[in-house]
Amino acid sequence: MQVVIEGLALAAFQQIRDHAQNPLAAAVNAYVMQDESRHVAFGRLALRDFYPHLTQKERDEREEFLLEACYLMRDRFDAVEVWKTLGLDPARCAEHMYDSGFMEMFRSSLFTRIVPIVKDIGLWGDTIRNGYETMGIIGFAQTDVQALQDADDTIAKEHDARRDYVASVIQRAQKLETA
Numbered sequence: 543m544q545v546v547i548e549g550l551a552l553a554a555f556q557q558i559r560d561h562a563q564n565p566l567a568a569a570v571n572a573y574v575m576q577d578e579s580r581h582v583a584f585g586r587l588a589l590r591d592f593y594p595h596l597t598q599k600e601r602d603e604r605e606e607f608l609l610e611a612c613y614l615m616r617d618r619f620d621a622v623e624v625w626k627t628l629g630l631d632p633a634r635c636a637e638h639m640y641d642s643g644f645m646e647m648f649r650s651s652l653f654t655r656i657v658p659i660v661k662d663i664g665l666w667g668d669t670i671r672n673g674y675e676t677m678g679i680i681g682f683a684q685t686d687v688q689a690l691q692d693a694d695d696t697i698a699k700e701h702d703a704r705r706d707y708v709a710s711v712i713q714r715a716q717k718l719e720t721a
């Protein structure tokens with residue numbers, strides 16, 4: 543659950559960080575991601591040491607839970623309640639949403655964050671591997687998690703560097719005002 547929810551958070555914030563037209567919205571999400579990315583690193587370290595101590599049965603149960611959670615994550619953003627309230631055909635709208643470029647990008651970003659961590663913490667038995675194969679997301683296991691985390695950190699620092707620039711512009715403007 544830790545891996546899935548932190549991954550979901552990162553994927554959601556990333557959409558705003560990378561695509562927001564508003565610089566402040568992008569910066570705030572870059573900072574949040576810098577922090578979230580550390581949560582993922584923490585979970586990864588803690589769980590990697592934990593799972594080898596469990597029995598096979600206990601690991602199997604967790605794999606089943608995880609796979610179900612991944613299906614739910616994939617399918618839950620259909621906003622059916624919204625379409626119903628607006629009087630639109632929920633099934634058609636959900637289908638349109640699912641196939642939209644935005645949702646494709648979101649799912650890819652989501653599983654880029656989840657799948658390699660699942661492999662890394664050793665929850666990588668038949669249930670998960672076959673399940674991810676069926677879902678078509680097993681390829682994300684090759685993602686370099688450390689590189690992603692480093693990029694989250696670098697992007698946040700770049701935003702921070704621009705904040706200094708903004709502060710200097712404000713300062714100059716204030717000097718002009720008092721001059």
Ligand SMILES: [Fe+2]
Nearest residue numbers: 548551578581
């Ligand atoms: Fe978090």
